[in-house]
Amino acid sequence: MGSNLYSADGLAGVVFLGLVAATVAGALVAVSAKRLVRSVAGLSLCFTGVAGLYYFLNSPFVAMMELLIYVGAVCVAIIFAVMLAEPRSEEKVGKGGGLSAVFGIIASGIVFFGLRKVAITSHWSAATKAINNGSLTEVGASLMTSYSMVFELISVVLLVAIIGALVLAHPGRDK
């Protein structure tokens, strides 16, 4: 399995390492940058890496959706919000700024090492036999049969979200 760097598997391994590095670096930039615009840029880098990881997990459709929805829509929407509602470029560091960083690092360290220990020490029983190949055709078929109710419900949720966003953001626009 891919011990040679110049084989196809080895090249795929290098690409995978690059995607992991993009994900980790993007996440670090997103939570540690002082300016919100840099945070959003780190977030989009992180989502691009996650989309590549989805590709490695045999799901090219979900990878494309990740790029379209997160990088293309959510990040752009956050950038618009930053342009509309950021009164100053620097985040003010008031009282307790350093303390919250220390507590945050402690809490997130506990979460990370705890989850990682559980993931590594657990015995995951492998799947018996895949009943389909997980292709886009199969995804569409089960979306229209087994999960059709959830599909309809999420359409309603999105409609309510659109109307709610309009109602919340509309008052005061004429001022």
Next chain:
Amino acid sequence: MMLALSSHLNTYLTIAAFLFACGIYGLIHHRSLIGMLISGELVLSGASLNMMAFNRFLAPDPTVGQIFTLFIMGIAAAEAAIALSIIIAVYRNYKSIDAEDLQDLQG
């Protein structure tokens, strides 16, 4: 072997745990509402990556995790839209998106 990492479940679970922990840190440390929203997106992204990893390696039906992740994306998009409009409404009233400035009821 570094180059064969992409075929192990533990790799993906570790990355997902890292994304989740980054989101927790950002939620605690960030002072502005938009920064908290960004950290929340990281948490959701870690959860989706977990689902996709289990879907690839352990699930007998490989479509379930993909559909779950698609629904998480839909919910996250709705959440981002609502949260951003709330943030803009808050900014219009308080001229600030710092979480500590929103304290009308403090005596």
